[in-house]
Amino acid sequence: MRKYSVPVMTIFSLFVFILLLAGFGWTLQNQLGEETGKETKTIKPEQPAAKEKQGGKEKHILALGDSLTRGTGDESGKGYTGYLIDQLKKKSKEDIVLHNLGVKGYRSGQLLQQIDQPEVQRQAAAADMILITIGGNDLFQQGQTLKDPSMENVAGLQGKYLANLETVISKLRDVNKDAPIYFIGLYNPFIDMKDAPGTTKAVRDWNYATGNLLDSVPNTVFVPTFDIFQLNVNKYLFSDKFHPNNKGYKLIAERVASLITW
Amino acid sequence: MINLIRNEMLKIIRRRKLLVVALIISVLVGLFTYAQYKEAERTRERIGSQDWRTTVQQQIVDTQNRLGSSGISDEWKTQLKLRIQQQQYYLDHDINPLEPGAPTFMRTFAEHSITLLIPLMVMVIAADLVSSERSSGTVKLLLTRPIKRWKVLMSKYLALLLSISAVIGIFGLVSYLVSGLVFGYQGWDAPVVTGFTALGSELDTAGAQLLPQWQYILMEYSLVWFVAIIVGTIAFMLSVLVKSTPAAMGIMLAALISGLILSNMVSSWESARYFFMINMDLTAYLAGNPPPIEGMTLGFSLSILAVWGIAALVVSFLVFTREDVY
Structure with a gap:
């Protein structure tokens, strides 16, 4: 050797x-x-969107949207999607898989761009349920709207937002006809400030217009959150006074959970 | 000359240096294989899916969220943006960037080892080639033979080149064999993208080309080998210049580590790019990662390294053939 x-x-x-x-x-x-x-x-050419729903073995939930989907403000990082999954897992025997594609600060236009990606469409096609939170940043513009809460300004923002949302929803419905879509409505984080009537009216109008739009799409549910925070805004909001804290997220999750049919 | 080289190889091998290097690499490969296995398991738990597309999409979203958080430096932002674009490219073209298997492990392990681990292993061999002859006094026996001094040194250098090649060979072989036990040996043909270039915060995909993984690995290992030879040559020069082996090793180690630290913070100190240790991360160019200083390219780094290597070689020969040995 x-x-x-x-x-x-x-x-x-x-x-x-x-x-x-x-x-x-x-x-x-x-x-x-x-x-x-x-x-x-x-x-080489893209493979056709392989792997559709896997027959009942596991349920896929797709969560789209902004910081609320991401869970900003929740110390545990779960957000309402995390708490919702926890609850569903207790009830359901099947495996539940969450795909959380929420990005902090997203506005409806950015969500629209995200939906156009083939991989996102693939996941949307395979989803058994779709959750969306969007619009908070469209309306409040990182606080800019508070400086100019005039009707014309809000109406302009709302018009763009509704057009984007309509495209988003119709694209989701194009790839997935059956999965229920739950749209989480806006609340007014500024309700205890001096201009409360103005912002409350803007949020109400916003939610009303969103609900109207969703009514025309089958199997789509608008989930209100306005009342949750109405009298408890300081109790359920995070220290940034904009995002919910873990209690707020848990309440949103409970509300969505009670609407789910499976 | 052949006999001289054989003699030098004999010294390196009989002193069990290659064996030590092989052992160190085996232990590390074992560790990293286990770590990567654990990581894959955790990702699977978190995302609940083995589909790589879902994983990559999730990584993109996570990176986008990090981009949105306040208080991260512009430089880091640029890197994150580039990473998103690169991953989006993988998704759009249906290329799995982390195809599981031993070849992929070989590839990523080499990427991570090029700046420190491999140079260290090379240093172990090179740093005492001449100085140990001095400290043990055998240099006199060697030089009293009727052979020209430059030939003696040349035979040592060639033996060093061979040993460095052996180290790289062992490195590749061991990482392939050991990681294959866990990940399987498949994946030589998996497509890999190379040729991305970072232009500011934009990713230029015009030069992107698709290679089978084995070609990519060959490229990568040849670059690792080149870096190893340059580091070996510089360590060789030190072992000629400095009388004691620990001192030679210390200097080399300081240079390597300072290189690692510097490349994280020199982006605004432009002339730092003429240091050899800033230029050692050659595989980053293949993968399309942004260089430590803007404007550096593969060609630039290769030439800088080559200049340092040639200079080190010239100095070693000049000093060794002229100095007094006593």
Whole structure:
């Protein structure tokens, strides 16, 4: 063994040396060579959206939207989607899988862009239930709207939002005809501030218009949250006075859970 | 000359240095395989799905959320944006960036080892090649033979090149064999994208090309090998210049670690890019990760490394052939 170890090791080294030297030359040519010398390989076509619903083995829930879907403000990071899943898991024997695609700060236009991605559509097609929270950032504009709460300003924002939402919902319905869609309505986080009547009216109008739009789509439920926070705004809001805290999220989750049919 | 090289190889192998290196690599590969296995398990638990598309989509959304949080630096924001674009590219073209299997492990392990682990292993071999002859006094026996001094040094250098190749070979072989036990040995043909270039915060996919994984691995290992040779050459120079082995190792180690720390904070110190240790992360160019300093390219880094290597070699030969040995 000892006798052979030196020649064997030497031959092995020599082999690797030559292999990597050749590889290095090829790497230089491939990475640094002329643009024209590069093989332009056609990228293989996308596979058709494989894997539809897996017959009853597990239930997929798709959550779309903004920071409320993400769970901003909840110390445990679950958000209403997390608490909802916890409740459903207790009741259901099947495995429940949550796909949470919520992004903090999303507005309806950004949600629309997200929905256009093929992977998101694939997940929407495979979902047994779809949850949406959107519009809070469209309406409040990170607090900008509070400075100019005039009717014309809000009406303009609302028009854009409704157009986006309509497209979002119809795209979801295009890929998935059956899954119930639960749309979580807005609450007024500024209800204890001095301009409360103005903001309350804006949120009410907003929710009313959203509900109207959803009425025309079958199997779609508008879930109100306005009343949850109406008298308890400080108890159920996080310290940023905008997002719910864990108690607020739990109440939203309970409300959605009571509406679910399976 | 051949006999001289054989003699030097004999010294390296008989002193069990390659064996030690192989053992260290095996232990680390075992550790990392286990860690990655655990990580995959946890992702599966969290997302509840094995479909890689769902995982990648979830990663994109998580990154988007991190982008939205306040108080992250612009630089980090740019990196996150690039990562999102890259992952979106993978999704859009239906390429699994983390195809499970031993070849993928080989690939990612090499990516993570190129800046520190591999250079360290190379250093273990190179740093005492000359200085140990000095400290044990055998250098006199070597030089009293009727052979030119440059030939003696040349034989040592060539033996070093061979041993470095052996280290890289062992590295690839061990990581393939060990990780395959857990992840399976499949995946040589899986498609991998290379040729992304970062232009500011935008990702240029014009030069992107699809390669089978084995070609990508060959490229990557040849780059690792090149870095290893340059580090080996510099360590070799130190072992000629510095009389004691620990001192040579210490200097080299300091250079390597300072490189790691610097590349995280030099983005505004432009001339730092002429240091060899800033340029060692060659595989990042293949993967399309943004370089530590804007404007650095693979060609640039390769030339800087080559200049350092040649300079180190010239210095070693000049010093060794002229100095007094007593």
